Amino acid sequence: MNDNDANPEPPYSKISENRHGTRCAGVAAAVANNTVCGVGVAFQAKIGIRMLDGHVTDLLEAKSLNFNQQHIHIYSASWGPKDDGKTVDGPGTLASKALIQGISNGRGGLGSIYVWASGNGGTSFDNCNCDGYSSSIYTVSVGSATERGTVPYYSEPCSAIITTTYSGGSWHHRRIVTTDVWHSCTSDYTGTSASAPLAAGIIALALEANHYYGYGLLDAVRLVDLARKWDPVQPQRKCLTDVITSPHELSGKLMLKWNETACLRTKNWIRSLEHVQARLTLTYTHRGALAIILTSPMGTRPFDTSRKGYYNWAFMSTHSWDEDPSGLWTLQIENHGDSSNRASHSTHWTIDKRCQMGWSGQQQ
Known part of the structure; x- marks a missing residue:
């Protein structure tokens, strides 16, 4: 979306290197038996577009959030305002309308699913309720837990978070293994940026079981099992x-x-x-x-x-x-x-x- 071309790969430049999207994509949907790195949660899912690279505007966000909305089921976003404990910001006019358009008409009328990282501003005493993307009623706000099920140092206390998934913590905790740029693999991915695509992958598994598609740590097996017998809810x-x-x-x-x-x-x-x-x-x-x-x-x-x-x-x-x-x-x-x-x-x-x-x- 940034460069207005059909190539979703990030720039391969030593000066300007963006690993973020590649790592998120691998967590959610790296194919099985890829001989490069670990397998993604929903390894049969497909990856769509690159949005967060270069200059981003309200219009660009809106176009990305509604891009090919009848084909794309889940939009995973590991980005937002600065996690500095000072910034209060959220989607602009066009992006706000795009979220409503997506949840109302996307996915054949079932609604696009927007998964959002809750933020990493814990050490700055930030709160994801000051992040209008993560605290929107139209997004699924995802926090992090360490491998031991504890709260990581970067976690933001926030009443808008609806679930958590695993990610890294302090230096002695294991982190997330995922794909990296230059056709490589990393075992050092962490933060809620890693948790959001993990949740998106789990939700993708649920959609495979039931395309109509909790609190606490997401359980992929239980979610998929519930999805198979889930009855759609009434309109909001x-x-x-x-x-x-x-x-x-x-x-x-x-x-x-x-x-x-x-x-x-x-x-x-x-x-x-x-x-x-x-x-x-x-x-x-x-x-x-x-x-x-x-x-x-x-x-x-x-x-x-x-x-x-x-x-x-x-x-x-x-x-x-x-x-x-x-x-x-x-x-x-x-x-x-x-x-x-x-x-x-x-x-x-x-x-x-x-x-x-x-x-x-x-x-x-």
């Missing part, structure tokens, strides 16, 4: 609830409580929650001192820490998946910094019948 429903519409001063803690009906007695009524989003416009001198805590009627409490100000930014959680959203919800915004700091915000809640916050989910 969305419900919006206004919680705050006027400015509020935040000193120590702001606690909001309300009884949610989840659009009862309307066509958007949700009984099985998927995504929850809290959309905030917030001004603050040091957003790293703020904590945003949401508690569902069943007591589920995802924890989000945040940095800098936010304008109409959606924080997303998958931690209440399959819960009934009706009942008493609590939203807390806590100031862990100087009490002289002030925050003015308007909060827009949406309840979707699938998985979003707002509310996103199903009636069943």
Whole structure:
């Protein structure tokens, strides 16, 4: 897509060498018995296009996310905004529309599947809710676990992550074996960039078992087994609830409580929650001192820490998946910094019948 040619290979230049896509592709779909390196998870799958190389624009992202969408089933993305604990960024106008177009019309109307790496900013106290790609309700956000099942040092705490797969950790942990540029092999691939294509490969196996296609570490065998007998869910429903519409001063803690009906007695009524989003416009001198805590009627409490100000930014959680959203919800915004700091915000809640916050989910 970058060079507007049909060659998906990265540049073979000692000055500008991009190994990233080749390594991701090998994790997901390296062919069996290739005599070069290890085998990919879905070794009969095919690799599509090269997007992240050279200058990237909103238009280029949009074209890539919708490219050949009736033929490509899964889009695996191991990229996003800087994981520096400072950057708050996400898809632009065109890329946002492309994601909706893909999940609505891709794959013969079943929806394109977008798998996204959650990010490697753990050491910078980053949070993937500040990454609008990974925290989108239209993507599957994937984190990492070490070979011992522990949390790696680069992992970002984030309520938007829906699953994890294995990757590397510290220097004494084994890392991922995959293909590399110059027709070589590496045993040193790590980070959530390796976890996302691993998840994409597992999902590809599930699609082989059932093209209609959990929490914790992805189990490929169980996922494929479930896919064989899986019934398609109903169309996504969305419900919006206004919680705050006027400015509020935040000193120590702001606690909001309300009884949610989840659009009862309307066509958007949700009984099985998927995504929850809290959309905030917030001004603050040091957003790293703020904590945003949401508690569902069943007591589920995802924890989000945040940095800098936010304008109409959606924080997303998958931690209440399959819960009934009706009942008493609590939203807390806590100031862990100087009490002289002030925050003015308007909060827009949406309840979707699938998985979003707002509310996103199903009636069943």
